[in-house]
Amino acid sequence: MKAVGLDLGGTFIKVGLVDETGRILKKKQLPTRAEEGRDRVLVQMEKGVRGVLESGTRGIGIGTPGIVDRRGFVYSAPNLPAWDNLNLKRYFEERLSLPVVVENDVNTITWGEYLFGAGKGSRCMVCITLGTGLGGGIVMEGRLLRGGEYSAVELGHIPINYKGPLCKCGNRGCIERYVGAQYITAMAKREIRRGRKSKIEEIVEGNLAKITPKIIAQAYSQGDRLSEEIWIKVGRYLGAFFSGIVNIFNPEVIVIGGGISQAGEILFSSLRSEVKNRAYALFSQGLRVVPAGLGVEAGIVSAASLILRSRNDKAGSE
Ligand SMILES: [Zn+2]
Known part of the structure; x- marks a missing residue:
């Protein structure tokens, strides 16, 4: 076929x-x-x-x-x-x-990803793509979740803070408002402006407008402490968010794709330990959190x- x-x-x-x-x-x-x-x-x-x-x-x-x-x-x-x-x-x-x-x-x-990628062989899977925004999809018992209006799911607009910053969707404190690319780079800019020394600033030669998540990942691979803290923090935001998702759907696997997922193991390990600390043990013990597999x-x-x-x-x- x-x-x-x-x-x-x-x-x-x-x-x-x-x-x-x-x-x-x-x-x-x-x-x-x-x-x-x-x-x-x-x-x-x-x-x-x-x-x-x-x-x-x-x-x-x-x-x-x-x-x-x-x-x-x-x-x-x-x-x-x-x-x-x-x-x-x-x-x-x-x-x-x-x-x-x-x-x-x-x-x-x-x-x-469910048929041919990192979710292959599972029955219940959550997939997100992490870049400018956070997009998501859910497969439950072999079916793609669609909802009443057939347009589910908008995972990026689940609030993790009821009085958090305003999101473009009109809600406050959405997960996307913490882990979207521009918000990750804003964390780095804020700290550097406060006088924090970082390899990020060296890489962009002082032009903070040039900071991207990729540069923060590059600085981390060179041993930069601020970049490490940022990825741990992003992993914790995502972990808090996923603990809720895990408690609702009890997925076997969470697949994470998109440019920001290339931050690698530092992000994934922070996320995994946060989910373990927060979600029901029965649900999180067998859970796999893996990068997307289709390339x-x-x-x-x-x-x-x-x-x-x-x-x-x-x-x-x-
Ligand atoms: Zn939103």
């Missing part, structure tokens, strides 16, 4: 033909050209799909930013113009005469996985 996976990003569209073991047989990358409007993006997407399509392809899976409803409409997709009033699923089904599944990009990655082509493989196995039914029909 083969399926096409399309990973729609703000800058690039990545498309691939993927077999039932999750192997990419063919792939193509095109610029999204979102600045030229919606119709141009649709042309780019179709061009990409046709570039890898072969006879016998079972269908097309599309991972898109934004919120996706059960009909195939996409809402609130940042950087994609006029996406809200388009039934993306129907549009491509009509043009390509093949089944199309459209899914939010983080739910897509979750399903891909740089995760978006393509995961989008194809939407077709290769149904998100709602382990038997594979949808």
Whole structure:
């Protein structure tokens, strides 16, 4: 069995033909050209799909930013113009005469990690991607959790502090407001401005605007004490948050992807010990917290996985 996976990003569209073991047989990358409007993006997407399509392809899976409803409409997709009033699923089904599944990009990655990546073999799994924001998806007993409006789950907007700082979603103290990239870099800036000596400042040659989570990770690998403290703190925030998630869902595995997860073992060990201290022992004792397993082509493989196995039914029909 083969399926096409399309990973729609703000800058690039990545498309691939993927077999039932999750192997990419063919792939193509095109610029999204979102600045030229919606119709141009649709042309780019179709061009990409046709570039890898072969006879016998079972269908097309599309991972898109934004919120996706059960009909195939996409809402609130940042950087994609006029996406809200388009039934993306129907549009491509009509043009390509093949089944199309459209899914939010983080739910897509979750399903891909569950089928082919770090969550393989589990039944209950939580996946987050940690970068500018915190995105999340949950697989429970072999099904992707969708909720009443079909748009679950927004893990990044679970508050960990009821009177915490205001979040872009309108709530206060959301986990994303503590572990999103700009908030991690703000921790470093604050301490350096207070006069704290750090390798971070040397690496950016005094220009604090250049600090990124990657630079904080680099400084940590050079033995920087402030960077170590920052990663431990980020791990503790995430651990407090995950202890709640673990108590609700009792997952077997938590998969963490995205740029910030590359901070590595310092972050993971802080997170693990915080979860152990806070969650029910019965739930946390067998829990694995691991980095994502699909690598740089995760978006393509995961989008194809939407077709290769149904998100709602382990038997594979949808
Ligand atoms: Zn929020």
